[in-house]
Amino acid sequence: MSDLGSHDRVRAIQWAEDRLQLLDQRRLPGEEIYLSLTDVGAVADAIRDMVVRGAPAIGITAAFGAVLAARHRYMEDRQAWRETLQTDLALLGGARPTAVNLGWALARVGECLKTVRGDPEPVLLALAREIHQQDITANRRMGELGAALIEPGSGVLTHCNTGSLATGGYGTALGVIRSAWAAGRLSAVFADETRPWLQGARLTAWELVQDAIPVSLLVDGAAAHLMKSGQVQWLVVGSDRIAANGDVANKIGTYAAAVAAHHHGVKVMVVAPCSTVDMNTPTGADIPIEIRPESEVLELAGQSVAARGAKAWNPAFDITPAQLVDAIVTERGVVERPDPAGMKALMS
Amino acid sequence: MSDLGSHDRVRAIQWAEDRLQLLDQRRLPGEEIYLSLTDVGAVADAIRDMVVRGAPAIGITAAFGAVLAARHRYMEDRQAWRETLQTDLALLGGARPTAVNLGWALARVGECLKTVRGDPEPVLLALAREIHQQDITANRRMGELGAALIEPGSGVLTHCNTGSLATGGYGTALGVIRSAWAAGRLSAVFADETRPWLQGARLTAWELVQDAIPVSLLVDGAAAHLMKSGQVQWLVVGSDRIAANGDVANKIGTYAAAVAAHHHGVKVMVVAPCSTVDMNTPTGADIPIEIRPESEVLELAGQSVAARGAKAWNPAFDITPAQLVDAIVTERGVVERPDPAGMKALMS
Numbered sequence: 001m002s003d004l005g006s007h008d009r010v011r012a013i014q015w016a017e018d019r020l021q022l023l024d025q026r027r028l029p030g031e032e033i034y035l036s037l038t039d040v041g042a043v044a045d046a047i048r049d050m051v052v053r054g055a056p057a058i059g060i061t062a063a064f065g066a067v068l069a070a071r072h073r074y075m076e077d078r079q080a081w082r083e084t085l086q087t088d089l090a091l092l093g094g095a096r097p098t099a100v101n102l103g104w105a106l107a108r109v110g111e112c113l114k115t116v117r118g119d120p121e122p123v124l125l126a127l128a129r130e131i132h133q134q135d136i137t138a139n140r141r142m143g144e145l146g147a148a149l150i151e152p153g154s155g156v157l158t159h160c161n162t163g164s165l166a167t168g169g170y171g172t173a174l175g176v177i178r179s180a181w182a183a184g185r186l187s188a189v190f191a192d193e194t195r196p197w198l199q200g201a202r203l204t205a206w207e208l209v210q211d212a213i214p215v216s217l218l219v220d221g222a223a224a225h226l227m228k229s230g231q232v233q234w235l236v237v238g239s240d241r242i243a244a245n246g247d248v249a250n251k252i253g254t255y256a257a258a259v260a261a262h263h264h265g266v267k268v269m270v271v272a273p274c275s276t277v278d279m280n281t282p283t284g285a286d287i288p289i290e291i292r293p294e295s296e297v298l299e300l301a302g303q304s305v306a307a308r309g310a311k312a313w314n315p316a317f318d319i320t321p322a323q324l325v326d327a328i329v330t331e332r333g334v335v336e337r338p339d340p341a342g343m344k345a346l347m348s
Numbered sequence: 349m350s351d352l353g354s355h356d357r358v359r360a361i362q363w364a365e366d367r368l369q370l371l372d373q374r375r376l377p378g379e380e381i382y383l384s385l386t387d388v389g390a391v392a393d394a395i396r397d398m399v400v401r402g403a404p405a406i407g408i409t410a411a412f413g414a415v416l417a418a419r420h421r422y423m424e425d426r427q428a429w430r431e432t433l434q435t436d437l438a439l440l441g442g443a444r445p446t447a448v449n450l451g452w453a454l455a456r457v458g459e460c461l462k463t464v465r466g467d468p469e470p471v472l473l474a475l476a477r478e479i480h481q482q483d484i485t486a487n488r489r490m491g492e493l494g495a496a497l498i499e500p501g502s503g504v505l506t507h508c509n510t511g512s513l514a515t516g517g518y519g520t521a522l523g524v525i526r527s528a529w530a531a532g533r534l535s536a537v538f539a540d541e542t543r544p545w546l547q548g549a550r551l552t553a554w555e556l557v558q559d560a561i562p563v564s565l566l567v568d569g570a571a572a573h574l575m576k577s578g579q580v581q582w583l584v585v586g587s588d589r590i591a592a593n594g595d596v597a598n599k600i601g602t603y604a605a606a607v608a609a610h611h612h613g614v615k616v617m618v619v620a621p622c623s624t625v626d627m628n629t630p631t632g633a634d635i636p637i638e639i640r641p642e643s644e645v646l647e648l649a650g651q652s653v654a655a656r657g658a659k660a661w662n663p664a665f666d667i668t669p670a671q672l673v674d675a676i677v678t679e680r681g682v683v684e685r686p687d688p689a690g691m692k693a694l695m696s
Contacts, residue, residue, distance in 0.1 A: 029654070029655040159569075190661070192569070193543070194569070195543060198654075201645070201646070201654040201655070202655070205657075206655035206658075208658070209658055215659065216658075216661045217645055217658055218645070219543035219662075220569035220601075220604075221542070221568035221569070221602075221605070222600050222661070222663060222666070223604060224607050224666070225603050226661070252573060254569075255572050255573055255576070256568075256570075257569070259572050259608050297541060298549070298565065301648065303649065304378075306546075306549040307549075307554035307556075308377070308557065309553075310556070311562070311563065313538070313564045313574070314566070314567075318572070318576075319576075
């Protein structure tokens, strides 16, 4: 056992021995297995199949994926590599549709490539490392800013996983919870199990247990009942994309929790780096919602649980309108009661 | 394959060969196994361990359990059996706390016993069969009354299982859905998977597939997103206890769905026989909420899914206040916008 918390110990994304090493989050908490990737196709698969998930983590992974792609294309043809690399970047960009951090990271790759002369690998590797490190720094700052909003003695509820596993390290919403816990402001931490993928039970609980922060899991449907009981004062969640008007895309179930929070006077905090804010998407209605395979609902651990012949409707995300959000916390600052003007002021 | 729908074919509770036969609902939909019970202790265990579940089904099961107990006590001692039987009835009554149908059925047993002379078994068996048959008749009537409230072309969402498996046969909320489907009034049927026990995925889908009624399962957290999409006009649920003011106890997640329905202008229908109405419980706050084992949330099919060291908070039911309910449908009639006066008029 290490004295380090999981936010220091967990390295969901690592560059080592000239390759990308990803902790396979599908196997947690039972097994800690790292996949070693040298091929951009395998990186795109890993994003699509949720070896790695969480909007910031997907962005960082894509940046490292671009390094692998550039290495291969440059070795293949030192003249035409820029052109062929575009195919690889498009493959990465299409791996998952909702998290804008993916497109944001690839846009930075594209910008960087404009000035590259000669071998692109070292330049893109430096960029990927910078994106990774900036995300960790942003998380620490958001942790401070978000924790300061939470009144001492509060209980918090979170949804999905937004910790070290979902980001470069430390976490967005879970970073705020870590900071608030360290500052002695929290009376209790609750986590939705987060169906169908059980990110809450499998990942968030795993991180919090390692940090010795007591956590109570609940089924997603119990969140409203919990709020009615008076045990939580804040719902703290991450985001996969924030539109220019402050509407928030996040893991399916977030909207239900936000509606329940609104009904009970529980405040809603969305914690995400500016790389998650997409000023080119006017409203939540313009955010593409990924529909994932029915099997994620109909099966558990490869075993069919639902009756044969039943269908499933499996949207991976939902949209929480800005009107239900009390505060958006970014590394640049907090937008309270978000609206187009507040978002514009933040991002300009 | 049978031409019969599951509401005709499924016999979750049967009296055959002088014993109680229960379809083990923990094993569905994978296996159809009947447990054969001759002992009241085994019946109490079956209720507590959810071999049989659903408020009306629990009441019927308890009535048959009383037959087995009376047989044993009468054989044991033809003088003192009335006294010793009380212990058995108390054991049955304490098997689960929330569903009032259990106490209701045992009160009818108690009333019946007052006039028994000689061997109590035949009299109690006749009573149990009457309770069972009355429940089926009530379900058919509720099916008609509830279906008439649903505008043609509506989509419906249900939660948990309220069909043949949860009742004497046909179902409460699922009975309404069956009747409305048969009458051609429904555009779509959605069912929450209903964590942690997955009654929706395992049981409701199983019943509807057998009836050839198309059903789409969704994770409980997706219900609000579904409502926002405009695909459902009614949330139709059962109940484990309805208080004198119209507050409704039902499977955990019902309250969250009702809050979301209220937010979206989706109507809420609660379907339950009068045996579920408890005029001695003034409000929902007076209904005891069963807290079930943490393992139901932390494990799936006996395998740990959550991180070791995580706790779980596992209330089995929640309370939906009358203000969020548009109609309570019983076999005696419909109470729209339920309140104490409406409930009193229904039950008097």
